[in-house]
Amino acid sequence: MELNTVQHDALVELLNIGFGRAGASLSKLTQQRVLLEVPQVAIHPVTHLNQALGRLVDERVASVHQVFSGPVAGDALLLLDPIAAATLTELLTDVPPLSMDLDPSAREVFTEVGNIVLNACIGTFGNMLGVPVSFSVPDVDVTSVHSVIDRMLDSGEAFRYALVITAGFRLRDSAVTGYVVIVLTVQSLKRLLDALDRWQQIQA
Amino acid sequence: MTARQTPADAFTAGMLRWFENHATHGLFTTDRDLRIRTWNRWLATATGLQPEAVIGEVLTDIVPSLAERGLDACYHNALKGHATVLSHTLHRHLLPCQQEDGSLMPQTGRIAPLVDGDEIVGTITLVGDVSERVVAERQLRAQIAAAEDARAIAEAASRAKDEFLATLSHEIRTPLSAVLGWVHLLKVREPDAATIKRAVDVIERNAKSQLALISDMLDMARISSGKVRLELADVNMTQVVAGAVDGVRPAAEAKHIRLVTDLPPGVAWVSGDADRLLQVTWNILSNAVKFTGDGGMVVVSLRSDRSGTHLTVADTGQGIDAKFLSQVFERFKQADTTAARKTGGLGLGLALVKDLVTMHGGSVEAASPGPGLGSTFSVHLPNRIESTETTAARQPLLPAETTLEGVRVLIVEDDPDAREIAMRSISDAGGMAITAGNATEALAALADSTSLPHVLVSDIGLPGTDGYDLLAAIRQLPNERGAIPAIAVTAYASDADAKMAMDRGFRAHITKPYLPSALVAAVRDAIFHRA
Incomplete structure (x- = not known):
């Protein structure tokens, strides 16, 4: 399954709305201007995710994971290189991290940031589809990329797709890049793409 | 009843009761109207609000600060299915709970929808106390900061050492190459008289410069380890400056x-070590000459007033940048440490000046209007301690400043050569020396009431009864005899030896070899300050 140009553009536009909300929430919370941009979106079969992410992030990643359920269901992840995660929390809180593996306080801040970003993304999908979406409480981890993906492969259906979204945080003249990965069942993805087509027609 | 027969609900109810009473987190639930439905014991203890007072009440009425801080949005989101994490770093706390020390408990929070099947029936909140973590992180940060400070200091010290070694190598090689160069010239060809004179001059000048360099280094090392002791005497500062x-x-x-x-017509007296004061003056003067260009001027003036004796050396030289002014007296510091610098030296001279002046109870300062505008160094030394009454009291005993006229000194020394040096030191200053070769002779001399000595000067390493035991025996004698002021003169030169001598009742400790003037000064001091 691939995104056609129209779907790609519509998805980027929609995600930008979600990221805009997340940026506004983070700005309000930290009392500084935080911008969140979506430069790229790609879709991969979940079995190829390892390969796709391997090109983007190093061996170890800091991740925030949330399960969402409802008519559109799946897993949502925010992935950042651990050093980028430490940098981001420092930029947001002004508190330098105690270790490069994210100390407990930095992990907590990173969880809150992931929670805000993922809720905004998935929430936007829910709004577009006009369906309620529930979220689990997020969990945070600093581990290898493949153990994050293996955990995802072990649970749920095998035939699933992943939206890999580049997330660019801009604050204090610095830029930190991370990735939002949304893993969807075939059915959920199809529902989402249909909704995108309808939404695009209404916009046009 | 066995486990198999227990209904599942009973386990759930038991677990909930456990959370109610024993959970180490705060746990409460609300319904869809945000009315509190459960409130566990941890929360009752932490907030002081008992369950009966809060259950049934609207959350934001019980905790108004939630709405004031915009956190009520988290509950409205929870009712829409969204879970929220609140970090301590960004929120400090969820519920204001005053601790014993008056501060608010640092907390984390998790707010989530409470779901029954597909339906959201309310919200659930988990509150964690993170005080221990916050304290541990604060301590760790303080340790990291302390370690970073220590590292920065060590790095600066290491840089200073590297620069010093580079300078040292340069400074030692420069005069050596001049010496070796001229020696080579003298060896390879038949030199005429003029060449020989020139060669000897150059070799002498460079050897002296290297000697001065090594002396500075050794002095600095001795001052650093506290091994420099001043040989105090009355010093004519006018003479020192002229020298x-x-x-x-x-x-x-x-x-x-x-x-x-510009020296005063009279004599400017200070109490100090003549050699060290000469070193101070010479270092400042040679520094002024070193940093003053061809055809410049150096003005030396000395003034004495009630506040002390003041030496000022002003030059028309390269001056000092305001940024560097505060560092000129630091060791190994020269404004320009690059290889291209024109002047030589280790940057020890002024550090020595400061240490030596401080040891004299004085102060030194540098001033300069800026680079290229010359600089002025001023040394302030305290005047001799002299009060009118004590001067009057010792007047008959010590008519001249440097003499011991009328003073009888008992010298106890087993070594004949050393005894003679001490004897001559005293008699050359006009004093009368009574000598003893051991403790027995010394005690006998004290028994003779016709010529009772004023001061005892004793060696420590005497045969039989040593200097310490001799003094102890003397202190047992009645009247004036037992109270005679005592000076130890010994080759035991360590700080510990000096302290031991003081502890055993000697008022001064002079190490061999010594200058006659040092012994005379100590004897005069002993009489002058005699209680």
């Missing part, structure tokens, strides 16, 4: 620098 001016005159003349002296 130093003579010393630097050849170097000044070589650079066509005018050396102007």
Whole structure:
């Protein structure tokens, strides 16, 4: 399954709305201007995710994971290189991290940031589809990329797709890049793409 | 009833009761109207609000700060299915809970929808106390900061050492290459008289410069380890300054620098170590000559008033940048540490000046209007301690400043040569020396009431009864005899030896070899300060 140009553009536009909300929430919370941009979106079969992410992030990643359920269901992840995660929390809180593996306080801040970003993304999908979406409480981890993906492969259906979204945080003249990965069942993805087509027609 | 027969609900109810009573987190639930439905014991303890007071009440009425801080949005989101994490770093706390010390408990929070099947029936909140973590992180941060400070200091010290070694190597090689160069010239060809004279001059000048360099280094090392002791005496500062001016005159003349002296007509007396004060003056003067260009001028003036004796050396040299002014007296510091610098030296001279002046109870300062505008160094030394009454009291005993006229000194020394040096030191100063070769002879001399000595000068390493035991025996004697002031003169030169001598009742400790003036000064001091 691939995104056609129209779907790609519509998805980027929609995600930008979600990221805009997340940026506004983070700005309000930290009392500084935080911008969140979506430069790229790609879709991969979940079995190829390892390969796709391997090109983007190093061996170890800091991740925030949330399960969402409802008519559109799946897993949502925010992935950042651990050093980028430490940098981001420092930029947001002004508190330098105690270790490069994210100390407990930095992990907590990173969880809150992931929670805000993922809720905004998935929430936007829910709004577009006009369906309620529930979220689990997020969990945070600093581990290898493949153990994050293996955990995802072990649970749920095998035939699933992943939206890999580049997330660019801009604050204090610095830029930190991370990735939002949304893993969807075939059915959920199809529902989402249909909704995108309808939404695009209404916009046009 | 066995486990198999227990209904599942009973386990759930038991677990909930456990959370109610024993959970180490705060746990509460609300319904869809945000009315509190459960409130566990942890929360009752932490907030002081008992369950009966809060259950049934609207959350934001019980905790108004939630709405004031916009956190009520988290509950409205929870009712829409969204879970929220609140970090301590960004929120400090969820519920204001005052701790024993008056501060608010640091907390984390998790707010989530409470779901029954597909339906959201309310919200659930988990509150964690993170005080221990916050304290541990604060301590860790303090440790990291302390370690970083220590590292920065160590790095600066290491840089200073590297620069010093580079300078040292340069400074030692430069005079050596001049010496070796001229020695080579003398060896390879038949030199005429003029060449020989020139060679000897150059070799002498460079050897002296290297000697001065090594002396500075050794002095610095001795001052650092507290091993420099001043040989205090009355010093004529006018004479010291004149001597130093003579010393630097050849170097000044070589650079066509005018050396102007403005010395007081009389004598400026200070209490100090003549050699060290000469070193102080010479270092400042040679520094002025070193940093003053061809055809410049150096003005030396000395003034004495009630506040002390003041030496000022002003030059028309390269001056000092305001940024560097505060560091000129630090060790190994020269404003320009690059290889291209024009002047030599280790940057120890002024550090030595400061240490030596401080040891004299004085102060030194540097001033400069800026680079290229010359600089002025001022040394302030305290005047001799002299009060009118004590001067009057010792007047008959010590008519002249440097003499011991009328003073009887008992010298106890087993070594004949050392005894003679001590005897001559005393008699040359006009005093009367009574000598003893051991403790028995010393005690006998004290028994003779016709010529009772005023001061005892004793060696410590005496055969049989040593200097310490001798003094102990003397202190047992009645009247004036037992109270005689005592000076230890010994080759035991460590700080510990000096302290031991003081502890055993000697009022001064002079190490061998010593200058006659040091012994005379100590004897005069013993009489002058005699209680």
